[in-house]
Amino acid sequence: MTNHNPRLMACEEATWLAALIDGEGCFITIQGRTILCKVEMLNNPIILKCFQITRCGTVNKRVKNGKRFWMWQLTATYGKPIIEQVFPYLIEKKEQAEIFIRWPAGAQRYRVPAYILTEREKLVSRIKYLNHSEHQHQPNYEYVPKQYCTMQGTL
Numbered sequence: 001m002t003n004h005n006p007r008l009m010a011c012e013e014a015t016w017l018a019a020l021i022d023g024e025g026c027f028i029t030i031q032g033r034t035i036l037c038k039v040e041m042l043n044n045p046i047i048l049k050c051f052q053i054t055r056c057g058t059v060n061k062r063v064k065n066g067k068r069f070w071m072w073q074l075t076a077t078y079g080k081p082i083i084e085q086v087f088p089y090l091i092e093k094k095e096q097a098e099i100f101i102r103w104p105a106g107a108q109r110y111r112v113p114a115y116i117l118t119e120r121e122k123l124v125s126r127i128k129y130l131n132h133s134e135h136q137h138q139p140n141y142e143y144v145p146k147q148y149c150t151m152q153g154t155l
Contacts (some may be wrong), residue, residue: 001058001059002057002058002059002090004056004077004078005055005056006054006055006056006078006079006081006082007053007054007055008085008127009053009054009082009085009086010127012085013053014073014075014085014089015086015089015145016053016084017053017054017082018049018087018089019041019089019092020046020050021037021039021086021090021093021097022066022090022091022092022093022111024039024040024041024057025037025038025039025077025090025093026038026093026096026131027093027096027097027099027100027127027130027131028040028127028131029123029124029127029128031140032117032120032121032124033062033120034074034076034077034103035076035099035100035103035123035127036073036074036075037073037074037079037082037083037100038072038073038074039061039071039072039073040069040070040071041069041070042067042069042070043070044061044070047070047072048070049073050072051072053154054069054082055072056074056079056081056082056124057072057073057082058072058074059071059072060073064150068089076100076101076103080100080101083097083100083101083120084101085099095126096127096130096131099123099126099127099130102123104116104119104120104123105122
């Protein structure tokens with residue numbers, strides 16, 4: 001199931017989706033070319049509800065270790081409007097969502113300008129750090145977008 005026409009969600013829907021992304025979702029990069037927001041679980045009705053309320057993304061069925069699970073995913077190419085709607089309600093994955101929103105557009109299969117590649121490399125590095133560290137669990141950690149930080153060392 002695939003659709004690339006995002007819809008405007010009700011506040012309750014955006015809040016529900018943000019909670020699901022915070023708890024079960026992840027933001028990953030694929031070879032530095034694209035970024036995905038992905039939710040995987042064994043519960044098919046929840047994945048279908050993601051697709052239903054956003055009318056956007058791709059739903060796939062996979063088998064891993066003999067178990068069938070479902071996946072809903074968005075790419076930055078068409079999923080930015082969805083992540084922008086859930087952004088205010090995210091807690092744990094707020095910084096990753098900001099990277100998703102800021103992901104520089106550019107041709108995926110053709111020559112990409114050097115400045116876009118440089119920006120993507122920085123974002124890939126940051127998202128890898130966020131996905132593989134325990135920084136959120138440090139005492140007094142609070143997400144502050146980089147553009148608003150006056151002193152990064154105080155985080």
